[in-house]
Amino acid sequence: MTETATAEQVRAALAEHADPADAVHLQRFFKTGPGQYGEGDVFIGVRVPATRAVAKRFAALPLTEIGALLDSPVHEERLAALVILNNRFAKASKPRTFDEAARAEMVRFYLDAVRRGRVNNWDLVDVSAERIVGPWLxxxxxxxxxxxxxxxxxxxxxxxxxxxxxxxxxxxxxxxxxxxxxxxxxxxxxxxxxxxxxxxxxxxxxxxxxxxxxxxxxxxxxxxxxxxxxxxxxxxxxxxxxxxxx
Structure with missing residues (x-):
């Protein structure tokens, strides 16, 4: 995908893999009930390998569109956003494509999302913190x-x-x-x-x-x-x- 890719396109791609039965299981597994740590989180039932495959297709998604996904109430959309951000940060960290300014921008972007409560379940933290904040520091x-x-x-x-x-x-x-x-x-x-x-x-x-x-x-x-x-x-x-x- 090119830089013209949008959050809506990612949403549509994820929706193709949605499974209502899996969504019910995920809602329970990630403790989304009243008073639980994931209260209110919404799942559509996309399995992680499918989410990663979609993220790979949208590797060049602009930060503004990644931000739109992170603001989504749908868990899998936020997960896809973080996987895309991980991949972009990894690319900017490689010797041949190293870009310190881009890395700094992505770290600021990520920390803002964390502080705004958009990285708000353990799998979202675990997939991203060691790949963005850790390497940066x-x-x-x-x-x-x-x-x-x-x-x-x-x-x-x-x-x-x-x-x-x-x-x-x-x-x-x-x-x-x-x-x-x-x-x-x-x-x-x-x-x-x-x-x-x-x-x-x-x-x-x-x-x-x-x-x-x-x-x-x-x-x-x-x-x-x-x-x-x-x-x-x-x-x-x-x-x-x-x-x-x-």
Whole structure:
């Protein structure tokens, strides 16, 4: 597709893959009922592979049109918007097509969407934070992550944690630890799971001893879910020892 592509064209392409039966399942899975974290989110029943295929067709969609999709009440349209944004950011980050100004613009655009509540479910955060905010900050101060970690918004806090995945993949555990320490007392299930997941990835991808050092210092303050996720790949004796510290 060319730069003349529109959000309406993306909507129409997604609608071709909609399945009402899947929509009902997704509404339940993503907790869209009253008082749940995804309250009010609307699904049309498009599966993720189909959403990604549509996003690939509209790789050159302008930011204004991506913004129109992010403002949609339909979850799959927001997901498609983020996948397109991911792909654009990745292209602007490659040596042959590197464009720092474009990268900066996309980060500002993304953070605005996050703060306006348009990146508002765990899958939307997880598909985008480590691919946009994380890579952007690899050679920059981490203050933004600490700001997000201190937010009242569940989704901003999860963005802070998931963004550190980019650092983990680059061999750096310190950023995950610094953000994680700020969220040790956060007992929301989606933060607990994200914290434990990122800590587990430190042990898996960077250094298991760094993980156990962190747990030695902080396991007593961690929630049960975060600790369970973080210790998943440790031996049974170690897992039991850390559980006993709580």
């Amino acid at each position: 690899l050679d920059k101060p981490r203050d933004l992550l600490f700001e997000l970690a201190g937010s009242e918004s569940l989704w901003e806090r999860r963005v802070a944690l998931l963004s550190t995945f980019a650092f983990i993949k680059a061999g750096d555990a310190s950023t995950t630890f610094a953000v994680g320490e700020r969220l040790l007392a956060d007992r929301h299930d989606l933060i607990q799971k994200a914290l434990g997941w990122m800590l587990r990835e430190v042990g898996k991808r960077v250094d298991r001893e760094l993980l156990t050092d962190f747990l030695d210092r902080h396991a007593a303050r961690m929630g049960r879910t975060a600790l369970s996720y973080a210790t998943e790949h440790l031996d049974p004796e170690s897992r039991a020892r850390y559980r006993a510290m709580r």
